[in-house]
Amino acid sequence: xxxxxxxxxxxxxxxxxxxxxxxxxxxxxxxxxxxxxxxxxxxxxxxxxxxxxxxxxxxxxxxxxxxxxxxxxxxxxxxxxxxxxxxxxxxxxxxxxxxxxxxxxxxxxxxxxxxxxxxxxxxxxxxxxxxxxxxxxxxxxxxxxxxxxxxxxxxxxxxxxxxxxxxxxxxxxxxxxxxxxxxxxxxxxxxxxxxxxxxxxxxxxxxxxxxxxxxxxxxxxxxxxxxxxxxxxxxxxxxxxxxxxxxxxxxxxxxxxxxxxxxxxxxxxxxxxxxxxxxxxxxxxxxxxxxxxxxxxxxxxxxxxxxxxxxxxxxxxxxxxxxxxxxxxxxxxxxxxxxxxxxxxxxxxxxxxxxxxxxxxxxxxxxxxxxxxxx
Amino acid sequence: xxxxxxxxxxxxxxxxxxxxxxxxxxxxxxxxxxxxxxxxxxxxxxxxxxxxxxxxxxxxxxxxxxxxxxxxxxxxxxxxxxxxxxxxxxxxxxxxxxxxxxxxxxxxxxxxxxxxxxxxxxxxxxxxxxxxxxxxxxxxxxxxxxxxxxxxxxxxxxxxxxxxxxxxxxxxxxxxxxxxxxxxxxxxxxxxxxxxxxxxxxxxxxxxxxxxxxxxxxxxxxxxxxxxxxxxxxxxxxxxxxxxxxxxxxxxxxxxxxxxxxxxxxxxxxxxxxxxxxxxxxxxxxxxxxxxxxxxxxxxxxxxxxx
Numbered sequence: 001x002x003x004x005x006x007x008x009x010x011x012x013x014x015x016x017x018x019x020x021x022x023x024x025x026x027x028x029x030x031x032x033x034x035x036x037x038x039x040x041x042x043x044x045x046x047x048x049x050x051x052x053x054x055x056x057x058x059x060x061x062x063x064x065x066x067x068x069x070x071x072x073x074x075x076x077x078x079x080x081x082x083x084x085x086x087x088x089x090x091x092x093x094x095x096x097x098x099x100x101x102x103x104x105x106x107x108x109x110x111x112x113x114x115x116x117x118x119x120x121x122x123x124x125x126x127x128x129x130x131x132x133x134x135x136x137x138x139x140x141x142x143x144x145x146x147x148x149x150x151x152x153x154x155x156x157x158x159x160x161x162x163x164x165x166x167x168x169x170x171x172x173x174x175x176x177x178x179x180x181x182x183x184x185x186x187x188x189x190x191x192x193x194x195x196x197x198x199x200x201x202x203x204x205x206x207x208x209x210x211x212x213x214x215x216x217x218x219x220x221x222x223x224x225x226x227x228x229x230x231x232x233x234x235x236x237x238x239x240x241x242x243x244x245x246x247x248x249x250x251x252x253x254x255x256x257x258x259x260x261x262x263x264x265x266x267x268x269x270x271x272x273x274x275x276x277x278x279x280x281x282x283x284x285x286x287x288x289x290x291x292x293x294x295x296x297x298x299x300x301x302x303x304x305x306x307x308x309x310x311x312x313x314x315x316x317x318x319x320x321x322x323x324x325x326x327x328x329x330x331x332x333x334x335x336x337x338x339x340x341x342x343x344x345x346x347x348x349x350x351x352x353x354x355x356x357x358x359x360x361x362x363x364x365x366x367x368x369x370x371x372x373x374x375x
Numbered sequence: 376x377x378x379x380x381x382x383x384x385x386x387x388x389x390x391x392x393x394x395x396x397x398x399x400x401x402x403x404x405x406x407x408x409x410x411x412x413x414x415x416x417x418x419x420x421x422x423x424x425x426x427x428x429x430x431x432x433x434x435x436x437x438x439x440x441x442x443x444x445x446x447x448x449x450x451x452x453x454x455x456x457x458x459x460x461x462x463x464x465x466x467x468x469x470x471x472x473x474x475x476x477x478x479x480x481x482x483x484x485x486x487x488x489x490x491x492x493x494x495x496x497x498x499x500x501x502x503x504x505x506x507x508x509x510x511x512x513x514x515x516x517x518x519x520x521x522x523x524x525x526x527x528x529x530x531x532x533x534x535x536x537x538x539x540x541x542x543x544x545x546x547x548x549x550x551x552x553x554x555x556x557x558x559x560x561x562x563x564x565x566x567x568x569x570x571x572x573x574x575x576x577x578x579x580x581x582x583x584x585x586x587x588x589x590x591x592x593x594x595x596x597x598x599x600x601x602x603x604x605x606x607x608x609x610x611x612x613x614x615x616x617x618x619x620x621x622x623x624x625x626x627x628x629x630x631x632x633x634x635x636x637x638x639x640x641x642x643x644x645x646x647x648x649x650x651x652x653x654x655x656x657x658x659x660x661x662x663x664x665x666x667x668x669x670x671x672x673x674x675x676x677x678x679x680x681x682x
Contacts, residue, residue: 039498041597175652201642202652208593208600211385212638213651219378232500239594244381245511245518266505266594 028072030065030325032057032312033095035105035115037083041206041232044260044302046107049129050078051298052305053104056312065316068323074316081106085114092118100124101325102315104308109133109151110177116144123327125334127315129308132254132277133181137352142331145348147311148304149277149357151178154253155185157359157375158226158275162186162251163193166224170199170217170248172210172237174229179205182253183228198222205230210237211244218246230255234274235264242268249273257362257369258302269364273372278343280360280371281306286342310341377516382639383632388523390631391530392592395585396608397615397623398537399578405618406554406574408474412481413461415605416488417454417579421586422596423496424450426503439506443591450583457488458579459572467568485602492598501596526588533581534624541620550574554618610662616675625674634658 034053036046057074065072077100081088088111095103096118103119103126106112112131119126120141127145128136134152137144162169169190173183187197198220201213214237217225225241225248227234234256241250250272252261257274265272281287281301290306298305317339322330339346347355362369396418403411425446432442465484469477507525511518541547552560553570561567589604590596607630615626637657642650649656665673 041498041500043498200650202650204652208595208597209389211389212382212635212654215378215381215385215635216639216642216651218381235502236593236595239505243511243520243522245513264500264502264595266502268505 026071028067028070028325030067030072030074030316030319031098031100032074032076032315033091033098033100033103033105034076034078034308035081035088035091035095035103035111036078036107037111038078038080040082042083042107042230045130045231045258045304046080046083048298048302048305049105049107049308051294052129052308053078053312055294055297055305056309056316060313060316065320067319067325072319072325074312081108081111081115083108083111085110088112088115089118091115095119096122096124101319101327102126104129104311104315106131107304108176108178109136109181112136112144113139113177116141119143123331125315125327125331127311127334129311130254130304131178133177134185135177135181141352142335143327145311145334145352147307147314147343147346147354148254149359150353151182151185151253153357154275154277154359155182156189157361158182158186158251158253159189159193159195160375161273161275161361161373162190162224162226163195166195166222166249168196168198168220168222168224170201170220170222170225171197172201172203172213172217172225172227172229174205174207174227174233175202176205176229178255179228179230181228183226186226186228186253203229203233205233207233208236210240214241214244214246218244222248224249224251226251227256228253231258231261231264235261235269238265238272239268251275254303259300259369260302262364262367262369269367272364273361274369275359275361276303277357277359278307279358279374280362282371283374284343285340290342306342310339310343310346313341314339314346378639380517382635384517384519384523386632386635387628388526388592388631389635390611390628391527391534392585392588392627393604393608393611393631394624394627395530395533395581395588396604397612397627398534398620399582400609400612401615401617401620401623402574402578404612405620406550406571407466407470407477409466409477410481410609411466411575411578412478412605412609413465413484413488414578414582415601415603415608416485416492417458417461417582417601418586418589418604419492419596419598419601420457420488421447421450421454421583422590422600423492423501423586423598424453424583425587426501426590426596427496429504429506433504439504443506443587447584447587450587451580454579454583454586455576458575458582462572462575467571485605489598489601496596496598498598503590503594503596505594506591522592526592529584529588533584537577537581538620546570546573607658610659613672614662614665616672619672619674622672622674626672629673630658630661633661 036049079091081091092115109131112128120143132151134150173179252274254276257276262269318334319330322333360374399414428446507522511520549565611626611630615622638651638654
């Protein structure tokens with residue numbers, strides 16, 4: 001009896017060994033980490049990013065990739081960083097321990113920045129499809145990249161737009177790395193362009209009640225209210241703004257520019273402005289086709305899935321060029337990337353910021369975001 | 376001046392919601408000496424149930440206020456049943472245990488309810504459809520929206536009814552007797568178990584209404600919305616003197632006004648050193664001040680330790 005069991009175990013072990021050998025021989029596995037908040041108030045945006053990465057992987061696997069004359073297959077490892085800086089470092093460490101070839105993420109600036117040090121120490125390239133805080137790529141790390149316009153560029157474009165339509169400006173931010181960063185930059189730029197900043201108030205990224213600060217702002221009689229923060233706050237804020245009878249222009253940054261904002265604001269969203277890095281989907285070289293295929297597979301595009309798609313594609317393209325999935329070998333090729341993606345050309349400056357990043361201002365018309373102007 | 380009045384109106388509306396929730400804490404504390412930390416989550420369940428009912432009925436073409444009316448009715452029934460169950464299952468078996476035990480159980484129930492809500496309704500922010508006409512009435516520069524008026528009237532009416540019930544009815548008499556001395560009340564023919572159950576049920580009904588108000592007012596419901604709200608309402612109850620019904624009402628409204636004024640004027644008063652982000656800090660600062668000078672709260676009486 002014992003012998004039978006022994007033989008059985010041996011047979012299984014032999015089979016497993018054969019399998020393992022088989023896969024390394026014929027197929028190279030490119031393991032790419034995808035980090036975003038998959039639960040919590042920003043999960044709809046996080047899942048959107050993750051779906052973009054997954055769609056890129058599926059497309060690559062269908063097309064077939066060859067790296068150094070070996071057939072390769074992309075495998076995506078998704079992790080939930082809960083939009084929380086501490087969880088993000090745990091996720092980053094996990095990716096390093098699993099020896100992934102590269103990371104697409106994180107979604108937020110507040111998570112991308114602490115995680116970037118861990119990836120940099122391990123030499124793993126990281127492309128964020130959506131972290132816009134300027135400092136993310138300005139830490140002197142060779143491994144940090146992003147495919148969206150940063151907050152300096154975006155804050156500046158927002159200021160140009162705001163000063164065109166308003167003279168007296170009020171600002172609220174959500175005290176996060178992203179919200180505060182973009183609001184401060186916006187404030188600095190509108191001041192230098194000659195507008196009057198009448199108030200700068202603060203809330204947090206879990207708040208639901210803004211009536212008190214909105215009332216206080218009402219007393220300062222602004223023409224325009226800028227909010228630096230996410231849609232989960234911007235939506236209810238918009239609703240309360242209108243209930244207070246405050247008829248000012250509302251301008252948000254990319255965190256507010258989502259279908260979720262329109263849903264949470266109810267009817268009050270109409271007429272609101274928000275910016276988004278890059279160019280509108282319909283002006284992207286591959287925008288229409290991407291939208292059709294993405295919508296069929298995962299539903300409505302929230303925000304950054306075209307960017308997470310391109311980030312994944314650019315990363316794998318660099319591997320193909322380098323003929324290796326070893327981070328130290330393909331990193332120089334990634335830095336010199338000239339991949340033509342759905343969103344446009346993916347090339348980086350020496351910090352890892354996207355070259356020639358544009359910013360587009362959108363407005364809610366008939367319950368949908370419509371592009372107004374590209375700056 | 377207009378802005379001051381506007382902040383006052385905002386504060387009173389917010390405060391009357393706090394007051395409704397605070398009543399739930401104070402009723403239970405008055406009778407059992409227990410701080411029912413799960414109360415905030417009953418409020419959350421109330422909001423969630425109303426929202427679910429509103430979504431379910433939204434295709435029928437009923438007007439918004441009618442939808443909310445039906446929603447709040449269903450929510451009240453669900454919350455009352457829940458309040459009864461929580462008391463029966465989690466607190467009654469611990470009636471004679473050391474005081475710390477039911478307190479910890481209460482925190483456990485709170486976490487349980489949050490997770491339950493998370494499993495049923497998910498982790499996303501849920502949006503209340505705009506049920507009331509938007510826009511607002513303006514009286515000499517102060518605007519007040521229909522929903523704010525509704526909140527003021529509904530909470531005022533409920534508080535009035537509760538006061539009347541506790542002071543003037545046989546049930547209220549029995550409640551006060553149980554609060555003063557449960558055993559003697561039992562000797563005099565009061566079924567104290569029943570009275571305690573009724574107290575929980577009443578508190579939960581108020582919670583359901585408050586939850587609906589919060590959801591409809593801010594347009595948002597979320598599984599952990601009850602936590603901070605519960606904490607604030609508990610603060611309000613302590614501010615007014617926990618165990619005292621008028622105290623809870625006063626404390627709630629006061630806390631709402633303090634918060635509103637704090638957010639509105641803190642920046643200007645401190646020359647920009649403390650901004651509106653300190654609004655919560657300000658509210659708790661006032662609480663600490665009150666407790667230092669009047670440990671039993673504004674309307675609380677100094678009472679001897681219960682035998």
